[in-house]
Amino acid sequence: MPMKIALTGNYAVAYAVKLAKPQVIAAYPITPQTPVVEKLSEFVESGELKAQMIRVESEHSALAACLGAALAGARVFTATSSQGLLYMHEIIHWASRVRAPMVMAVVSRTINAPWNIWPDHSDFLDQRDAGWVMAYAMDNQEAFDLTLQAFKISEDPEVYLPVMVGLEGFVLGHTAMPVEIPDEKDVDAWLGERRQPYVVDGSEPIGVGGLTWPEDTEDMFYGIQQAMERAKSAIKRVDAEYGKLFGRSYGGLIQCYRCEDAKYIAVSMGAWSGELMESVNMLRDEGYPIGVARIRFYRPFPHEDLWEVARSARAVFVFDRAISFGSWGQIYADLVAGLLLHTNKLPPVMDIVTGIAGVHVSAEDFYAMIKKLIEKVESGHNIGYFEWVRVRR
Amino acid sequence: MSAPQTQRPLPPLPAKARGIVLPGDTSCPGCPIPIAFKVLASVFGDKMILVIPACCTSVILGTYPGQSLKAGVIHVPFASAAAVASGVAAALKMRGIEDVQVIAWAGDGGTADIGMATLSGAAERNEDIIYIMYDNEAYMNTGIQRSSATPQGAWTTTTPVLGKLEPKKDVAKIMIAHGVPYVATASIAYPHDFYQKLMKAKSIKGFRFIHLHAPCPPGWRFDPMYTVRIARLAVETGLWILYEYHNGKLMLSPPSQPYLDPSKRKPIEEYLKLQGRFRKITPELIKAIQQHVESNWEWIKKMMS
Incomplete structure (x- = not known):
């Protein structure tokens, strides 16, 4: 049965992730993202979510671990903010360029210096050219819905790109609002099993990201641009089917x-x-x-x-x-x-x-x-x- | 120089490597990396996934769509090998895949310098991976720049006049300090020893670290025919000590055992004089290196007892 509970934006993201059932989560704490990771750790340690939680030593490693897990066939998730997002930046590009489906929440916070923990969009928009599908929520319900939909969009064979979901820290992140959570079985049936363009799991010899001549590299990047174009209809499709199943449609992009x-x-x-x-x-x-x-x-x-x-x-x-x-x-x-x-x-x-x-x-x-x-x-x-x-x- | 001595002829390694390490890689003549790969392949066959950060191997494996290694390979950014490997291992575990070995395969720069924090993190978390640092003692892929694993006195393009002033960073010791289940040093001159260590590592769960000494002809300025000889001389002079650390105990490996006795060790000049990178080395520096060797052996003795 769907239920409605009061959730902060951060917890709304964590509840959506729990429903998406990632097999690997890797994260590093940063204000104001921390409650996302804390809640997910609780879900994993209590057994409510069957996943490997990798508590890495940096954001760079958080996304790197997600990258490895995604390529090896797991649904993955991470979350970060501001400086952490910048520290990941290298892997952010790498992940999209090897077409690794994955989802990341960006709990927005101003880029520093000076030290400042309040939200603007500088961290999120700094990732503009990285080849990720980029969504941004207006309220906690949408943060929940977008996070769940992000998995579906990312793993859509027409797309196969990583997706980041933004929400303002504190303003949404630490503020509670009623959030409707759909039934687990309905989500399972809708989201389905992990899908990805290829897998590195020892089942066949394969190389990813190796030395490539300019023309072949350009072809790969052209593929990302084409996937972005296709993502437009995929996003609308997912929004519509989500609306039909769970009662909330936002109208697309x-x-x-x-x-x-x-x-x-x-x-x-x-x-x-x-x-x-x-x-x-x-x-x-x-x-x-x-x-x-x-x-x-x-x-x-x-x-x-x-x-x-x-x-x-x-x-x-x-x-x-x-x-x-x-x-x-x-x-x-x-x-x-x-x-x-x-x-x-x-x-x-x-x-x-x-x-x-x-x-x-x-x-x-x-x-x-x-x-x-x-x-x-x-x-x-x-x-x-x-x-x-x-x-x- | 006399031919290297071995006590008895050793049997060939299992031939599994033949279909795995394919001809046509782009390594330099005399490169130690394909030698190491043959040993890796004889242990794991194609049931391995190598996670490779920026290093010579990024290039050696060939260009897309070709690959000279018939296994899983994930090329990753410089500082990320141990973290990506952690993720791969976690995914395989969740998916119930148990017969595939995840190996982070990184150079000294990607390990001792830019990858150090990532390595330390993965070691502390005791990730179920094997991390192999193949140590050619400088940034060879970018053209012989100094790394923290470059030995004292060595010329590099970023220590062009004075040579490196500081001693080599000892990453194996740092890994021992992490309390991981298995740490070993190895050398491409002793493939059987390396093979045994990989077999041992394979049988252990958790984080395993192997520090592999790998002489580089263009980087060290020696004739490509001498790769194995120089690697062997590093052991015979006592400069490079082969050991394993497991269950809190350090065991000296057979090839290094004779050199516990200082009188059995060859003079370090024999090792240094074959390499152009030590061309300008002074007697004082040789003395300093000699002292470094002695203190290293003292540490070994202490750890063995």
């Missing part, structure tokens, strides 16, 4: 909120989309026709879906919670490039970088920022393309 008749579109990702949606309600009450397009999957980048939402907009406001210093927010860059694939007449698209380093951005803050921008557009003023808004209270 993006989720639209009050977009139908919207003349202005705010684009965002992650937990603060909740505040953004609240501000949209406030603005709607005052007659401003605005909606939210929330990015659920950042890689593959959903430019088609975003184009559908943004094509008739008077202006698009992108809220980026990370910045590529010297340019602008990563989502903005992708969005503008993506929209230009569909038109050479872009509506004004503005990037608002804010909430950096975990600074809280409230619904009122979003309301004030958006209202000002809409009024500018309506009065025929140029809104510019970029602003870093440092919220202070």
Whole structure:
């Protein structure tokens, strides 16, 4: 029977992992990811989850152990944050380039220095070019659902890529919300056995990742790009079948909120989309026709879906919670490039970088920022393309 | 120089290696690595998965889609061999596969330097793997740069004028300090000894470490025909001591037993003079190396008693 319990975001991830039944988990503690690993250790030691728990000496080794286990035929999981994610970075690339299906939770925390444990999207977006399917949750239920779905997407023969699921530390990670957990048998039947493109388990001679000439290497990387394209339909398929079986469908790579008749579109990702949606309600009450397009999957980048939402907009406001210093927010860059694939007449698209380093951005803050921008557009003023808004209270 | 002495002719190793270590690898002439692989294959056949970080072997096994070793091979980033091997072993255990040996096969750089933390972690967790450090005493694949396992006095491209100033890092001792079930030193000049050690390691569960001395002709600056002779001289001079450490006891291996008696050891100059990397070595340095050898034997004696 499905059940509903109050879970923090971290525990929601751990419960989803338990249902996915990985055979090997390797992890290293870092704030704010630790409760994920602690809960999973509890599941393993109590026998509720039959898995090998490798308590490694670093994040680099955590993902390396997952890589080895994945290639040898096991379903695997790890979780990390911030500096830990950066320390893994080398293996993150290696894992996708050898097409090892695996799932990792990224409990977001600002990249340091200075020491800072509050969440922005800098750690997650730093993995942009690594060949992983990248999903990001808005609430604990979605963190649960995405984690479970990540296993299905990763092991889809059309995809066969590692998947990372992001959620903000503390804001979601340490905050409890009701989470519905589906029945184990239903999940088993839906998720099925481990699938992967090849296995290194002694059953046949095989070499993985050896010296390869440029042309063959390029072909392999081209295969990742093709898999990313196919992942778009796989993600939608998984979202739809999950919705049918477990009652929650989010609409695929993006989720639209009050977009139908919207003349202005705010684009965002992650937990603060909740505040953004609240501000949209406030603005709607005052007659401003605005909606939210929330990015659920950042890689593959959903430019088609975003184009559908943004094509008739008077202006698009992108809220980026990370910045590529010297340019602008990563989502903005992708969005503008993506929209230009569909038109050479872009509506004004503005990037608002804010909430950096975990600074809280409230619904009122979003309301004030958006209202000002809409009024500018309506009065025929140029809104510019970029602003870093440092919220202070 | 006289021919190497053996007490009695040894039987050939099991011929399983023939279908496993295939011709056509890309090693340099006189490379010790294929020699070691033949011994590995004669113990495990194709029932082994080698986890190989960046090292000469990354190249030696050939280019995609070919591979000169008929076994499972996973190439991995430099610092990750022991961790990837841990994961492979965990997966095999969960899947009930018991007849396949997971072996981390790494050079001295990937072990003593960049892979040290990973190695230490896997050893402390007592992962069920065999870790073999094949020690050619420098970063040979990148072109002979100094590693912490380079011996004192050796020329490398990053110690081009003065030679290495510090003594060699003793990784086997570090592994003994971890309290792992099995630690051994070996040499490519003594394949039977290496074979016995692999057989022994195979029979033990948990973390097993073998430190394999492997002279490199281009890196050590000697004629490729002398690979085995130089490896043998390292043992005969007492510089490289073959032993096993198991159940808290250190046992001197047969090839090294005669050299417990210092008078049986050849002068270390015989070993040094064949190698261009020691061309500029001074009498003081030779003395320092000699002292290092003595203290190493003192440690051996202490551990044996």
